[in-house]
Amino acid sequence: MKEITGGVCAAKGFLAGGIRCGIKPSSQKKDLALIYSKTNCSAAAVFTTNKVKAACVVLSENHIADAKLRAIIANSGNANACTGQAGIKTAKRMAQLVADNLLIDPSDVAVASTGVIGVPLPVDLIEKNIDALKQNLRSDELGHNAALEAIMTTDTKKKDIAVQIEIDGKAVHIGAMTKGSGMIHPNMATMLAFITTDAAILPSALNTALRQAVKKSFNRLTVDGDTSTNDMAVVMANGEAGNTTITGECENYKIFYNALEYVCIDLTKKMARDGEGATKLVAVKVTGAENEDTAEVLAKSAASSSLVKAACFGADANWGRVLCAMGYGAHNAGVNFNQDNVNISFSSKAGTVQVCKNGGSIEFSEEKAKLILLEEEIDIIIELNDKDGEATVWGCDLTYDYVKINGDYRS
């Protein structure tokens, strides 16, 4: 596997583009994106678990039901959430506009929105600009970049990746883009992830692969504990690479899955690193748990704790907060661990320091710990020594800028 350029356009047969249609107020930023496959695709998607679902989520859940897609239209600046029946009509209209322009079936269009909640989405702006959007479609990295810019909100960095693998001697590509910075929490954040591949793969195998990869990546990401109304991760596979169709638990499936997981974890880390106001990527790694689910629960609780996050910001080796967060996380989820077996270390490229042994304090150099925690990428390593369950959760620190960004997001 090697990383390549091109983003979602790295996969053969995909076009992408992005323009400004005017939904985002008071800026000249792009706000409307389109990704399109020239040929039919297998498709799979995962959506927010929030009971309050945006209109586009309701519609796209419906459109993915037959495991086929040809295009994704996405806007930023307005979430089309809490907008009632009018919102559903708007989402349908977006799909229809794409279908009419690209001469495809509206049920083969996924619709995604991100932005402010509770404000009607001015679909007339999309209607006026849909032809321009189509004219802007390109099969190269410029098309990818334009689409990516158009889905960003408070994101400060582009988050994308493309990889190439070999299956049956054929070059197979996976390209992806994501947005997401605030309101990010398992399961699914205010994040949109659009993944393209030219692999030939059965819809059922694609669905299994996406769900498994999302479980190990996007669902182990936390920025602020808020799960959005609008999240979705969509993958489209058009088979243009010409490999023998991947059917399930064969060797080729494993090659494909590993690449997909790599892509999703890479995007997860990029989102955590670009968490609203974040100065640090914090990976919480739990090993030795009763099972993988327990490891995930405990890692999530530590990575989500405002106090742990604030301590990371302050480069303070406050391991008691880590253990405390594991304790209430275990209570809330009804899982167990043996407190007396817990070891905790902090690690970064500046080194590693153990700060807790068998659930209690040990002597360590505060100076060394400070140097380790001043780095931009920190690992909190928790050894439970119970059994062999393990999981990593990615988060970030809690900073002044998080408060600043979210104290006045709407205006």
Next chain:
Amino acid sequence: MKEITGGVCAAKGFLAGGIRCGIKPSSQKKDLALIYSKTNCSAAAVFTTNKVKAACVVLSENHIADAKLRAIIANSGNANACTGQAGIKTAKRMAQLVADNLLIDPSDVAVASTGVIGVPLPVDLIEKNIDALKQNLRSDELGHNAALEAIMTTDTKKKDIAVQIEIDGKAVHIGAMTKGSGMIHPNMATMLAFITTDAAILPSALNTALRQAVKKSFNRLTVDGDTSTNDMAVVMANGEAGNTTITGECENYKIFYNALEYVCIDLTKKMARDGEGATKLVAVKVTGAENEDTAEVLAKSAASSSLVKAACFGADANWGRVLCAMGYGAHNAGVNFNQDNVNISFSSKAGTVQVCKNGGSIEFSEEKAKLILLEEEIDIIIELNDKDGEATVWGCDLTYDYVKINGDYRS
């Protein structure tokens, strides 16, 4: 019922005091408190649900088992949590020192600690100063104030109350103090609450009353989503008021219960108002839910949301975040509400403005909303219009100062 002065010493037969023994580093603040009843007490207590429990919690759970207490010793500056078997020995030693000095049984002493986790508690400092602490016991408000000062950590305000009620023509008093500012979340926060009363009441009735009052107050308080290892609420009733012993669901029980609930809710609001870095008290009031538990779940989710809290700080009428938080809270807890029936208003002494009707946006004056949200006490009023369950949860805004305080708490 009327509010009176005196705090925990307002109840007849109680003494209190507080001194500095040196546990709190680099300050001249008091750090050791004692509350003592001259006569035997019925007692009840509620403790943290965190699976990682401080040594003092483990010990005090044991000491309360017979529903009797005579004294509470509490220190600040060190939580005696994650301190292993040595920590248990330390907590026992604290109880024994009180018992030896006051000539009572060590099992009649509750022990409480608050402060940094994972550092051995220097019990020798308590041993050296236990006699001075006993000498400082007083039966008036000065004793109460000294004890209260000695349990405060990042608290910026004293949080206490005392009330007088009449039962059987006798004056009955309830006095209380609490500390708690950060790491506060249902169920039980890093909060200590010590309540005294001279009511005569059976232990079983006292226990029922405390649990019910805590459910309606302390367990509906959230500051930052972190549930501490050390929380406890303890009530001692010595019967010195001379009323006929309250036995259970009689009229006198109701009078007593209402006063106890009033005291607990008052302290809850004071803690939320003094949340770390908080500039505002935010009460989230849900009515019309399927039942009280559903109302509580939804109110907690909204009050706990970092995004809702940051919007309160910024005086931004961002009701979409409120509805969004209700949506993921409902998913996580497995409860339901009808999104299309939801009305949301913001209210304060500057007025009331409805911002959401039937789950969607309505026109409102942003200017008026801003004025309402600039007040120091804000109500977020959520009408579900399903059935008649209701609950109020108290929280605060998320501010720069929260990050500042917690980015460098240990040092």
